[in-house]
Amino acid sequence: MELGKRDPVTGRTTTGHEWNGIEELDSPVPRVVLFFLAVTILFSIGYWVLMPAWPLGWTYTKGVLGIDQREIVTREVADAATARAGWTDRVATLDYAAIEADPALMQSVRETGRTLFVDNCAACHGVDAKGGPGFPDLKAKSWLWGGTPEAIAETIRVGINSTHGDTRVSQMMAFGKEGILDREQVTNVVAYVRSLSGTATGAPLDADRVKAGQEVFAANCVACHGEAGKGNAELGAPDLTDQAWIYGGDAQSIYSTVYGGRQGHMPHWGERLSPIDTKILALYVHSLEGEAK
Amino acid sequence: MPSFHRKLERSAIGFVLAIVGVSAIGGFVEIAPLFTIHETVEKAPDMRVYTPLELAGRNIYLREGCYACHSQMIRTLRDEVERYGPYSLAVESQYDHPMLWGSKRTGPDLARLGGKYSDAWQTAHLRNPRDVVPESVMPKYGWLERTTLRTDDLGDHLLAMSRVGVPYTQAMIDNAPADAYGQATPDTTFATDVSERYGEATNIRAFDGDPSRVTEMDALVAYLQILGKLTDAATAKTEATGAEAPKAEATKAETGATQATGG
Numbered sequence A: 001m002e003l004g005k006r007d008p009v010t011g012r013t014t015t016g017h018e019w020n021g022i023e024e025l026d027s028p029v030p031r032v033v034l035f036f037l038a039v040t041i042l043f044s045i046g047y048w049v050l051m052p053a054w055p056l057g058w059t060y061t062k063g064v065l066g067i068d069q070r071e072i073v074t075r076e077v078a079d080a081a082t083a084r085a086g087w088t089d090r091v092a093t094l095d096y097a098a099i100e101a102d103p104a105l106m107q108s109v110r111e112t113g114r115t116l117f118v119d120n121c122a123a124c125h126g127v128d129a130k131g132g133p134g135f136p137d138l139k140a141k142s143w144l145w146g147g148t149p150e151a152i153a154e155t156i157r158v159g160i161n162s163t164h165g166d167t168r169v170s171q172m173m174a175f176g177k178e179g180i181l182d183r184e185q186v187t188n189v190v191a192y193v194r195s196l197s198g199t200a201t202g203a204p205l206d207a208d209r210v211k212a213g214q215e216v217f218a219a220n221c222v223a224c225h226g227e228a229g230k231g232n233a234e235l236g237a238p239d240l241t242d243q244a245w246i247y248g249g250d251a252q253s254i255y256s257t258v259y260g261g262r263q264g265h266m267p268h269w270g271e272r273l274s275p276i277d278t279k280i281l282a283l284y285v286h287s288l289e290g291e292a293k
Numbered sequence B: 001m002p003s004f005h006r007k008l009e010r011s012a013i014g015f016v017l018a019i020v021g022v023s024a025i026g027g028f029v030e031i032a033p034l035f036t037i038h039e040t041v042e043k044a045p046d047m048r049v050y051t052p053l054e055l056a057g058r059n060i061y062l063r064e065g066c067y068a069c070h071s072q073m074i075r076t077l078r079d080e081v082e083r084y085g086p087y088s089l090a091v092e093s094q095y096d097h098p099m100l101w102g103s104k105r106t107g108p109d110l111a112r113l114g115g116k117y118s119d120a121w122q123t124a125h126l127r128n129p130r131d132v133v134p135e136s137v138m139p140k141y142g143w144l145e146r147t148t149l150r151t152d153d154l155g156d157h158l159l160a161m162s163r164v165g166v167p168y169t170q171a172m173i174d175n176a177p178a179d180a181y182g183q184a185t186p187d188t189t190f191a192t193d194v195s196e197r198y199g200e201a202t203n204i205r206a207f208d209g210d211p212s213r214v215t216e217m218d219a220l221v222a223y224l225q226i227l228g229k230l231t232d233a234a235t236a237k238t239e240a241t242g243a244e245a246p247k248a249e250a251t252k253a254e255t256g257a258t259q260a261t262g263g
Helices: A031-050 A069-083 A085-093 A096-100 A103-120 A149-158 A183-197 A207-220 A251-260 A275-288 B002-008 B012-040 B052-063 B078-084 B119-127 B154-163 B170-174 B176-183 B189-198 B216-224 B233-241 B245-262
Strands: A014-019 A022-025
Touching (some): A069 A085, A085 A103, A085 A275, A096 A149, A096 A275, A103 A275, A149 A275, A183 A207, B002 B012, B052 B154, B052 B176, B052 B216, B154 B170, B170 B176, B170 B189, B176 B189
Antiparallel strands (some): A014 A022
16 A cells, blocks of 8 residues: 555545555545535534424423424414304304305305315215215205204214214114015015105016005004105104115115115214314205205 | 544544444434333323234234325324324324334325224225225225134234233233134124123124124224224323313413323
């Protein structure tokens, strides 16, 4: 090794290492790199002073800015609530009918309600609120538990067959599986149910079956669905005379429902949504009824 | 400076000591936050452990790589808090080995998914996400419903978790396979044992809708339905912190008190 040797081209000293005639220049680190290194060091010193940084045994330096992300987010949420208090206070105090009579207020309710609906309800009921197999269509005007905004708000709060203490409870018994009706009776009552809503397509319904089914219906189904099959919002029993079917309105689907029973589950939202959000959502869902399907 | 470095790198012992010294700084920076862990991880005396079925579901969640698209951490940002619920606390994942916080989302955050949707929805969604969410890009997981859950090794999984600090009792470890079966088959003595061992709040349901067999779908849905439900610490904190501005002062005092007594 030859220290202090100078490279003839650049005039710089070399490290003294040499590999097959190739020598390494001992160039200093460029000043710009040193400059930015210094800047980052200064930045970090400033950051240590301003922000929570150093552990000190059982505590840590809190920083002179006293920044706490949890406090910031709590404040931001509170500020947002204050910012919209102008109209949410009115939603909180006015009753449903008065809110719905105020188009300007309903405009705000619908905008916020839409966001709440998409975040929370759309997974099951769909972004268009038209539901799907097993999940009710909210635009069908066929309400299991009542379609007033008050009833909708209560359903949102406690859920259906949920784990909430006040939950709405409803069950369609498994008439076939439990042996209450035999297959013939189930087929008959399905024919009768289909005749109620006039949805039967294809082959016309067998009049004898419909008649026999009516007797089965009168003996087994009227307690919940009512004599006319119009349902009962006290029991969450659906109206069988309309065109809305949660589990399908064809003969096979209705047969499955009567044979195997149904017990839908809507989670309760009382813990997840604030009372005001629940009220906004109920108003939003109720307002969907008026929209064209 | 150059001459100091030249001298240092020509002394073997000196250079080794310098390397050790510099590396130690990096090590210290990683270890130091643990000194104040009593302030970072809140206390949650009501925290319950994963049941064997839920733990099996968690293992399926890991196996299928769900964490690649779904995080389990609600950050301290207003839009996240308003969409998903209270921000996540460290204590909520104290029994998670490994934790599944995540920093990337393709699908939504799942930290507070438990109880948000029905079992029927979860099953339908896993079977084919497009059936319930037409715009979804999530793959189908229908085979979970057709695959019987392996339960014979669940005791070992519980034992492994207890070795890293999850407070499973010996009875829980010994009865893990039976408990996994019981949680998915309501109205059996096995089910009663589960609620005795893991608490009344435990979900005992035929998660996939079929009580006759325990499938991987049962396990995964059981796990999804417990996310964010192991402790009420986060909701309790939010209630204490309050959503209204006038409460801010009280909040500060309370937070301070919590921190002071936290350890």
